Amino acid sequence: MINNINKNNRSNSVAKIILYTIKSRLLLSFAIVFAVVMAIVTSLFPPLILGDIIDAMTAQQAVTWGMILAYFGLTVLTGLMEAAREGLLTVFGQKITHALRSGLMDKFTRLTADCLNKQEPGAVVSRFVGDVDTVEALFTSGIISMFADACRIISILAVIWFHNKGLAIVLVVLLPFLFWFTRHVQKNMLSAQIENRRAVSRASGHVPETLHNIRTVHTLGKERYMEQRYDEYIGESYHAMEKTNFYDAIYSPAILILNAVVVAVVMLFSASGNPAVLTLFGMSAGTAVAVMNYISQIFSPVESLGMEIQTIQSALAGVKRIDEFLEQNEFEKQDTKAPNEPVVRFDNVTFGYDDKNILNNLSFEVRTGEQVTLSGRTGAGKSTIFKLILGLYRPGQGSVTIDGVNSADIPDKAKRRLFGYVEQSFHMVPGTVKDQITLFDESITMDEVKKAAELTGLDDAIMSLPDGYDTKCTADLFSQGQWQLLSIARAAAAQPKMLLLDEITANLDADTEQTVLSALKRVSENRTVISISHRVNASTGRIITVG
Amino acid sequence: MQQTKKKISKKIEHPDRIIEYFKEEWIVLLAVTISGMIYNVGLLAGPWFEGKMTGCLVNILGGSETFADMLILVALYVISIAVVQISRYIKRFYVRRFSNNVNKHMKQILYGSLVHKSRAQLQEEGVGNVMTKAILDVDDCVEGMRKFTTEIFDTGVAMVAYMGMLLWYDWRLALLCMIFPPVSYYIAERMKVIVQKTGAAYKVQSGILSAATLDRANNAVTYRVFGCEGERRESYEKNLTDYEKSAVLANIWNSSLQPIYRIISMTGVIFILYFGGKNVLGVGWREWSVAAFATFLACFTKLAVKSSKAAKLFNAVHKAQVSWKRIKPLMVIPNDDAPQSVQPVRCADTLESVPELTVNRISFAYPESKNIYSGISFSAKPGEIIGVTGPVACGKSTLGKTFLCEYPYDGSIRLSGRELKDMTASERTGLVGYLGHDPELFNDSIANNVMMGDKGDCRQYLKTVCIDEEVNAMEDGTDTLVGSGGVRLSGGQAQRLALARTLCHMKHLMVLDDSFSALDKNTEVQVFNNLRAMTQNNIVILISHRLYLFPQMSRIIWMDGGRAIVGTHEQLMEQCPEYANLYLEQAGGGSDEKWQM
Structure with a gap:
């Protein structure tokens, strides 16, 4: 019942991102087209010159240096053009990779909290890293060489038409079959590859999860079980990959056997002695040699098309999954201003995850400076109320406003100075102790950091660390209670208007709790405090019972 | 191939030698070698037959051969090409199978060594790095091995053949x-x-x-x-x-x-x-x-x-x-001694060793830092529940973790008469259970999170922690996926699920660090009673800062400033004013818990 299903309103897709990259790098794109075309054109000339050379030899004339140098020079030019093409493609491929990851991160930043919670970190990494890499391969070794190969096939077909019409007809008849066979391989490979990528992402997600839960794995003695799970995940990807390998390995041999059959058929027709057949297939021995070369020349680009299919297929599987990611719901910020109202206002709010309502027609107000405790049994929706206040979700019905603004529409920049949110447990970010408090927000000064730490009584403990505030944070640096204090320092650092405390005392003893709360109280002149507690008494301020 | 044909075991003696992986896959590589040779030698068949056919065509045009000769030649040509290409297919397929096998094997070894590494070791390396190492590097490495194997035939053998031909024409x-x-x-x-x-x-x-x-x-x-x-x-x-x-x-x-x-x-x-x-x-x-x-x-x-x-x-x-x-x-x-002894020794089958816990003057410090606590002694018998409490940073969580022996301690902890730090890791695993603040749930079903691969029904454990009804209400019951790290559960649900998992893997000594913190009082009391009924033959160390259940515990350890006072609830009420104050504040004054604002 989350109402902000505004599907795809920015409608980003892989295709659009790529198109945009091409548009913004016009010069680079033109340089690539130039290099590709030049590489094809220059590669057409050496065989012609070679033909001249052989003609000259047949006529018992000496080969001139001009011919030799022209032949070699054009070969060199072809090579240089190919080198330029590869280099430019690398640069271009990386530009696209960069743009795709930027686009993905933009999207990630705009995902609804619900979508955010459903992301597995391992799967996100494999989307951002693995899938984007395969899309890059689409350009560096897929589409462009496919185009070049297609050009080659057409030009060879034209040449064969002039030498042996019968063969050209045979080939034209054969091409649809070839196309069907290629499509068949494509389809089977795509499904196997999607399955493979899914399995790979499950397997790679298993590794960070194990690292995170390593203590449980050790104390329960479940190393073997975890290995078995990992084996299962790899086994799934192995199985899917084996299928891909089958199609990959069978494609080229099948094509080359077909090549041999075509040569055989042409030879038989030419040897048939039937005049009607010979009008189409008749040829001299010299032409026969030339034609055999042409046949293998037309089949070898078809064979590399087969290889390029593989690249493109795996990229398409990646594209499909990236597009799925880009199609997820986004939250929307609207500019709704209302006349001055209580700080927090719930107006007939109904809300639930999936199909089960947690809150039904809930209404309450909290005024500036007021101290309120939310009370109720486990699962009554107290944490959910916080999530609504923080704007992570929009209510199904009714409205949640902060200073008259819909909570989900509060801009990011304003949030840090508005809310201080202390969760039940601390989420460590990679970095120093200071980074834990600032969360990399450079607008929070060192003074504010220190003040926040002093407030929670952590300053001494931090200063006694080897590098003080610049000590790199590890999970064993602080005790559980100290982590909680750090969490409070994080919330208080930006001096927010409102503190949201979610069962913070769950992990604090009474003494520390009192120190912390009285410290916070000292600076909460105009600060609103909303807390969650299972247990309440008279000293907790106004009580709102939920559920 | 003098290698004795023993069953392909999963053991590689020196996993850090790349050649071992080639040896391990010798059957697959043999298939690759044979088909690769046929393919590369057979490559010469194509040009040879094509020359023959051209000659035959000339002769037919000249009238010295017939259509039948051409038919035989053409048939042989197609057959030989088919044989060559089928060998190529076999070669390609098996080269890829080889790389798949090695890939899987390396990842298994990597994961196996990772999962056995201690927590401290793992934290020395960033999670992201370990991950890219494990996954991207193996893929790259195996890709290199695959190309190497492929090119030995496609490039190596072919190049020698071409060179021979060139020398023969004009050296x-x-x-x-x-x-x-x-x-x-x-x-x-x-x-x-x-x-x-x-x-x-x-x-x-x-x-x-x-x-x-x-x-x-x-x-x-x-x-x-x-x-x-x-x-x-x-x-x-x-x-x-x-x-x-x-x-x-x-x-x-x-x-x-x-x-x-x-x-x-x-x-x-x-x-x-x-x-x-x-x-x-x-x-x-x-x-x-x-x-x-x-x-x-x-x-x-x-x-x-x-x-x-x-x-x-x-x-x-x-x-x-x-x-x-x-x-x-x-x-x-x-060194994989784990699986045999992992089976927790149920109390019934060891008559001689009544698991008694004796802790004598232990102290603990993280490497290169000062003692967190020192001189703690206490003992416990099966069926007893020991409560541990004290102010923040008093070391009570550290005391709990000491039993995991992640870092060495001073003094003596004897369980069933044996010193804890002298046991092997797997012996300890069989004796000591632990649950910390972090539920450490897996992105898997509820049932798998509780049973972790053990046979049996998870429902009884769900009932013990009073979560059975909530689970029944979920869309897939016990098969519901909890999401990464249990994100799809509430804090209290995740905590109870983790507790169910710990109880499902009952050990002689159970250390529970603040495992009820997210539960409301009624649920907590209920869970505690169920826990006590389940642990008649076990010792439980329960770390908590909520004291209203402490009168029901056999013994209390009050920790403050690295020191500990041990006694029954009544003794502590008399002898330890801090404890008494805290207890009275929380349970005494008519309210459940002090909460001042």
């Missing part, structure tokens, strides 16, 4: 034009340094990017709540730019040098055109027909293309070496 000209492929080869070898250096820099950047992505995904909600997403977005953009630079550098050396190598290899063609032309005119080293000239030129072109591929092969092998160097130190088979 002087052959030697002259064959100077150039080794030159390109040599340059490729010299470029190896740059390729490896940029490759390594690229690897580092890709590790950083993965770590940044993982952080962003793991802490997404935290960053959002604090409005830090914009800033994180910019920092990620910077990572992307660095990555782009290093990737372009690394890949440009890899890809755009190929055509250049080919040009260098092809330089020999100048000599072929000049001296070959002379040969045809009859004024050179040998007498050639035009056909011989064409064959020689075609052979040389193929050789040159192959040798530029050889350079590519070296780059792939180099890339594999960079990866392998990073994987190698991780490739250790853990």
Whole structure:
């Protein structure tokens, strides 16, 4: 019942991102087209010159240096053009990779909290890293060489038409079959590859999860079980990959056997002695040699098309999954201003995850400076109320406003100075102790950091660390209670208007709790405090019972 | 193949030697070798038959052979091509199977060694790095091994064949034009340094990017709540730019040098055109027909293309070496004594050793820092529940973790008469259960999270922790997926599920660190009573800062400033004023818990 299903309103897709990259790098794109075309054109000339050379030899004339140098020079030019093409493609491929990851991160930043919670970190990494890499391969070794190969096939077909019409007809008849066979391989490979990528992402997600839960794995003695799970995940990807390998390995041999059959058929027709057949297939021995070369020349680009299919297929599987990611719901910020109202206002709010309502027609107000405790049994929706206040979700019905603004529409920049949110447990970010408090927000000064730490009584403990505030944070640096204090320092650092405390005392003893709360109280002149507690008494301020 | 045909075991004696993986897969590699040989030798069949057929066509036109001769020839041609191509299929398929097997095997070993590493060891390396190491590096490394295996046949064998052919036609000209492929080869070898250096820099950047992505995904909600997403977005953009630079550098050396190598290899063609032309005119080293000239030129072109591929092969092998160097130190088979003794010794089957816990004057410090607590002594008998409490940072969580022996302690902890630190890790695992603050749930079903692969019904444990009804109400019951780290559960649900898992794997000594903190009082009391009923034969150490259940406990340990006072609830009420005050504040004054604002 989350109402902000505004599907795809920015409608980003892989295709659009790529198109945009091409548009913004016009010069680079033109340089690539130039290099590709030049590489094809220059590669057409050496065989012609070679033909001249052989003609000259047949006529018992000496080969001139001009011919030799022209032949070699054009070969060199072809090579240089190919080198330029590869280099430019690398640069271009990386530009696209960069743009795709930027686009993905933009999207990630705009995902609804619900979508955010459903992301597995391992799967996100494999989307951002693995899938984007395969899309890059689409350009560096897929589409462009496919185009070049297609050009080659057409030009060879034209040449064969002039030498042996019968063969050209045979080939034209054969091409649809070839196309069907290629499509068949494509389809089977795509499904196997999607399955493979899914399995790979499950397997790679298993590794960070194990690292995170390593203590449980050790104390329960479940190393073997975890290995078995990992084996299962790899086994799934192995199985899917084996299928891909089958199609990959069978494609080229099948094509080359077909090549041999075509040569055989042409030879038989030419040897048939039937005049009607010979009008189409008749040829001299010299032409026969030339034609055999042409046949293998037309089949070898078809064979590399087969290889390029593989690249493109795996990229398409990646594209499909990236597009799925880009199609997820986004939250929307609207500019709704209302006349001055209580700080927090719930107006007939109904809300639930999936199909089960947690809150039904809930209404309450909290005024500036007021101290309120939310009370109720486990699962009554107290944490959910916080999530609504923080704007992570929009209510199904009714409205949640902060200073008259819909909570989900509060801009990011304003949030840090508005809310201080202390969760039940601390989420460590990679970095120093200071980074834990600032969360990399450079607008929070060192003074504010220190003040926040002093407030929670952590300053001494931090200063006694080897590098003080610049000590790199590890999970064993602080005790559980100290982590909680750090969490409070994080919330208080930006001096927010409102503190949201979610069962913070769950992990604090009474003494520390009192120190912390009285410290916070000292600076909460105009600060609103909303807390969650299972247990309440008279000293907790106004009580709102939920559920 | 003198190797005795023992059942292909999963054991590799030296997992840090790459050759072992080739040995392990010898059957698959044998298939590759046989089919690879047939394929490469058979490659000559095509041109040979084509020449024969041309000759036959000439003879038919001249009337000296018949259609039937051509029919036989054509049939043989198609059959031989079919045999060659089928061998090629077998070769390709098995080369890939080989790489799949090695890939799987390496990842198994890697994961196996990772899962057996201690928590402290794992924290020395960043999660993202370990992950890229384990997954990306193995893929790269195996890709290099695959290419190496493939190219031994496709490039190595084929090149020797072509060279033989060239020498046979005109050995002087052959030697002259064959100077150039080794030159390109040599340059490729010299470029190896740059390729490896940029490759390594690229690897580092890709590790950083993965770590940044993982952080962003793991802490997404935290960053959002604090409005830090914009800033994180910019920092990620910077990572992307660095990555782009290093990737372009690394890949440009890899890809755009190929055509250049080919040009260098092809330089020999100048000599072929000049001296070959002379040969045809009859004024050179040998007498050639035009056909011989064409064959020689075609052979040389193929050789040159192959040798530029050889350079590519070296780059792939180099890339594999960079990866392998990073994987190698991780490739250790853990001394795997775990599975036999992991079975928790149920109390009934050990009559002689009543599991009694005696803790004598223990103290603990993290490496290179001062003692967190010292001089704690107490003992416990089966069926007893010991409560541990004290102010924040008094070391009570550390006391709980001491029983895990993640770091050494001073003093003595004896369980069933044996010293805890002298036991093997697996023996300890069989005796000590632990549950900390973090529920550490897996992205799997509820049932799998509780049973962790054990047989049985998880419902009884769910009932013990009073979560059975909530689970029944979920869409898939016990098969409901809990999401990564249990995100789809509430804090209290995750905590109870973790408790159910711990109870399902009951040990002699159970250490529960604040496992009820997210529960409301009624649920907590109910769970506590169920726990007590279940642990009649076990010792439970319950760390908590909520004291209203403490009167029901056998003994209390009050910790403050690294010191401990041990006694029954009544004794502590008399002897320890801090404890008494705290208890009275929480339970005494009519309210459940002090909460002042």
